[in-house]
Amino acid sequence: MRNSHAQWVEKSLIGSLTILLGAASWVIFSNGPERLGGIGQTALRIHTGSPQLISVEPYPEMEGAVCEWMPASASTSLVAALRPAQTALETGPASREEAAKREPLRVIRDSYASFSSIAVDPVHNEVVVTDENMFQILVYDRLANTPPTATMTEPKRVIGGERTKIEFQCGLYIDPSSGDIYAVNNDTVDTLVIFSRDAKGNVPPTRELYTPHGTFGIAVDEEKQEMFLTVQHSNAVVVYPKAAKGEDSPIRLLQGNRTGLNDPHGIAVDTKNRLMYVTNHGSVRDVATTGGEVGYSTWEGGENWPSRQTVPGSGRNLGSSISVYPLDAQGDTPPLRVIKGPKTQLNWPAGIAADPERGELYVANDAGDAILVFAADARGDVAPIRILQGPRTGIKNPTGLFLDTANNELWVSNFGNHSATVYKLSASGDTPPLRTIRSGPLDEPSLMIGNPGSVAYDTRREEILVPN
Amino acid sequence: MSHPQIAVFARVAEGNSNPTRKIEGQKTLLGRTMHAISYDGIHDEFYVPQPFAQSILTFAGGSSGETAPIRVIEGSRTQLSNPDQLAVDPVNNEIFVPERTKVLVFPRSANGNVAPIRVLEGPDTMLGAFALAVDPVHNLLIAAGWQGQRENGTKLLIFNRTDEGNTKPLRVISGPKTGITGTFGLRSYPPGGLILVTMPGPDYSGSHDGSFVGVWSVEDNGDVPPRWTIGGPHGMLKQPRGVDLDPKNKTVIISDKFLNAVLTYYFPEIF
Structure with a gap:
């Protein structure tokens, strides 16, 4: 039986x-x-x-x-x-x-690439984006344009895989002469990775630089061959020789309680007027000059390495801002001026670019779903001179931007809708993009999950809470 | 990562499902690196640490959009240095914050510049505290963390919930049989007397095929293997970070940093 x-x-x-x-x-x-x-x-x-x-x-x-x-x-x-x-x-x-x-x-899980930062290689007519969702760098034709009915535009090349050391890439720089790709690891890999222009697949970086923990933005002074990186976790800017590699030390450090660096994100340099611009989300804790406690764990570098010693109980949130420094600022140097206040509409500003010829400053205003354009000499609580925002722009949670002055175009990486959009530099209001490159279907939700460090279950609403 | 947020999904969401709501923007005071979140069903609130501003933020349960927290613990009296994680005891109304070599305890309703009501600290505690969980049924505090190397120094330390000062743990779970090579998230299931721990392996980067969520009893002590493993080893999990439970539907919910995903496992055996 x-x-x-x-x-x-x-x-x-x-x-x-x-x-x-x-x-x-x-x-x-x-x-x-x-x-x-x-x-x-x-x-x-x-x-x-x-x-x-x-x-x-x-x-x-x-x-x-x-x-x-x-x-x-x-x-x-x-x-x-x-x-x-x-x-x-x-x-x-x-x-x-x-x-x-x-x-x-x-x-x-989001099935499509989420574009966090963007840069153009005008020599080779390509646009490069970083993807935080699937840990990739994608290269597209600069003139590609995804039709509304298409799922996506296929990239020309993709760099991704564990050998690349690409994870949460937030900053991007393209060498204007060689086309080399510099991609900043923001979170779990304390390494700046540099790839040759034609790299693709799961290949190791051409060059690596071991950076402080929490680097976000990148800018380069080509005249002096210096590379600037913002550091979120220690409220600092570190400056390296552009050719730095391995365990090379920064040549300058901007850090201290007078700097006004408060959770710094994007960075831009104006070599004509010798200025440096930094966007800040606002959180800060004081650096301990003596004693203090180590705020987080990372490896220790050498000279000009940011201090990790913080003063317990000194933390606060000072709100979003843009702080402006001399290009060669170092030590505990206060900003020359700060753009901050309700008229600015700054709300978690991320990518930033300066156009000294037009005297303008472009800001990817992440939480405001907008590109804000300020006069380059703006200070205090001032309104933007132009705002690019609205449903027809296709701008959603912009975290990166790039000024392609050779083609008179402004590129935006929209973390919130699987797209990169491009406009005339002078665009304002609710202006549709000239072209759009999408990594996923139109209107497909972009979850924007990035390094979900925890999870909680709301038993009353039967919902899952996921923080980044 | 580029964008701080708390995304909220329906229990049955999957794939590219739209969040039902998001908490994001300047007024929320959120920052990146939120390595813990705790929902309190009794008071309908949730709590997150904000290490960049050395603060603990409490939100109303149904918060959405650019909403300010209803309470903020922050200031010179708090002793907060790097509040990376937290645990909440909604029964005894306390918030526990690990600060590596110590655990700070605040009243759940604390707001502003308040001092901790207890501090667990000292060489006998054996802390390393990276993650915490509270079991109000068995009146226990569980700490996961390490002294020295994360790969071979990570332990689960079990204390009385109200322990303070330089107090020895009641029990210590560690050793090669445990499979612990680094922990991240921690959650207790008080009705079953269980501890759930995410095991992403020794590194913060890359994928770890040996990842899993380990389940121990609060009565376990010494070099004992987990009673259950969820999602591996050699499963879909690659870098599990957070864990929580849905007892009604007998599921365990896990976030994975490498997959940028949230995975829900049906696991009736532990409920």
């Missing part, structure tokens, strides 16, 4: 699996093999160092070619087909080993 029952269970199980496999196959293949989605796709689309799987047909290197539109319903259908396998778990307790192999019921 037990044997026949066991056989029945076995047959039922095989039958169920056959039906399940059939259903899953139908979902997959009825939509074409390029329409893999859901948990299976999410699992596949980890950081492989290659372009993410969109189609089984190999793409040649294309000049901004586009993919056909595909419905998002493919992924949810596959998940639905797999769901019975999960509910079967309710039949009884598993062994410890079986339980360890259990797949998740659900995965919340």
Whole structure:
């Protein structure tokens, strides 16, 4: 009797699996093999160092070619087909080993690249973006334009994978002569990575520089061959020789309680007027001149390394600002002037660029969904001279920007909608972009999850809280 | 990362599901590097640390958009130095903040420049405190952290909830059988007397195929393996950071830094 029952269970199980496999196959293949989605796709689309799987047909290197539109319903259908396998778990307790192999019921994950910073190589007519979601650098044709019905524009080249040391890249600089790509690791990898222009795939950086923890923005003074990096965690700016590598030390350090560096993000240099501009989110804690406590763990560098000693209980939030310094500022130098206050509309400013010829300062105003343009000599609580903002602009959570003065264009990386958009430098108001490069379908939600360090469950609302 | 935020998703969200709401913007006082968040269902509030401003922020449960916190612990009396994580005891109304060599305890309703009501600190405590959890049922405080090397020095330390000063832990879980090579997030399940710990491996960067969430009993002591492992080793988890539980639906919710994802595991065995 037990044997026949066991056989029945076995047959039922095989039958169920056959039906399940059939259903899953139908979902997959009825939509074409390029329409893999859901948990299976999410699992596949980890950081492989290659372009993410969109189609089984190999793409040649294309000049901004586009993919056909595909419905998002493919992924949810596959998940639905797999769901019975999960509910079967309710039949009884598993062994410890079986339980360890259990797949998740659900995965919340953005399937598309999220552009955090952007730069243009005008010599080779390419635009380069960093992707914090899938840990990649993507290179597109500068004139690419994703049609509204297309899923995305295929990049010409992708650099990604564990050998690249690319993770949460927030800052980007393209060498105007060589096309070398400088990409700033903001969080979990304390290394500035530099790639040759034609690098692609899972390749190690051409050059590495071990930086303080929490670097964000990058700017370069080509005349003096100096490279500037902001450091969030220690409220500092470090300046290196542009060719620095390995454990080379900074040649200058701007840090101290008088500097007005408060959670610094973007940085721009004006070599004509010898000025440095820094955007600040506002949080600060005092640097301890003696004693103090180490604020966080990182490796210790040599000369001109930012102090990690902070004064307990000195923290506060001073609000968003732009602080302006002499280009060669170092030590505990106060800013020459500060742009700050309600009229500025600054709300978590990130990327910044200076145009000394036009006498203008461009700011990616992340939480304001806007590009703010200030007079370069602005100070105090002043209104922007132009604002690029509105539903037709396509600007959503802009964290990076780039001035392409050779082509008279302003580029914006929109962290909040899988896109890079480009405008005339003089654009203002609710002006549509000249062109848009998208990494995902139009209106596909951009989750903006980045280094989710924790999670909480709201039992009242049955919701999941995810902080970055 | 580029953009600080707290994104809120429906329990059954998956894939590219839109968040139901987000908390972001200047007025929120949020900063990046929020390595802990705790929801308190009794008082319908949630709590996050803000290490860049050395503060603890409390928000109303349904907060959305650019909303200011309803309370902020911040100032010279707080002793806050690098409040990277926290744990909240909604039953006894206390907030616990790890500061590596010590644990600061504040009243849950504290606001402004307030001193801690207790400090657990001293060589006998064996702290390293990186993450904390509170079990009000068994009246315990659990600390995960390390002294020396993270890879081989990480321990789970179990104290009485009200311990202060230079107090020895009641029990210590550590050793090669535990599989602990570095921890990140920590959560207790008081009805079951369980501790859930994310195990991302020894490094903060890259992926770690040996990652998992380990489950121990609050009664465990010494070099004991986890009673359960979730999501691995050699599973989908690559760098698990945060963990929380949904007892009603018998699921464990885990955030993973390498995947930039939130994974929900059905795990009825622990409920």
